Amino acid sequence: MNPTFQLALGVVLFIAGAVLALAFPDTELFWFQGRPLGVVLAIVGAIDLAEALFRGRDRR
Numbered sequence: 331m332n333p334t335f336q337l338a339l340g341v342v343l344f345i346a347g348a349v350l351a352l353a354f355p356d357t358e359l360f361w362f363q364g365r366p367l368g369v370v371l372a373i374v375g376a377i378d379l380a381e382a383l384f385r386g387r388d389r390r
Contacts, residue, residue, distance in 0.1 A: 333382055340378035347371030 350357075351368025359367060 333385060336378060336382040336385075340375045340382055343371050343375030343378060345375070347373070347375055 347368045347370065349368070351365050351372060354368075355363070355365035357364040
């Protein structure tokens, strides 16, 4: 995957998860509630960011 795209995707997932968890904790999205889904999205985004930064540092 393109490192720039992976970095951008990680940032978007992290921000979307944080907004969903903090601003809309009781909102129901299909069978998911806002806070648990937001926490999962933020964790996936953070892992994606860490992977992109680790791979970027390894290539230099």
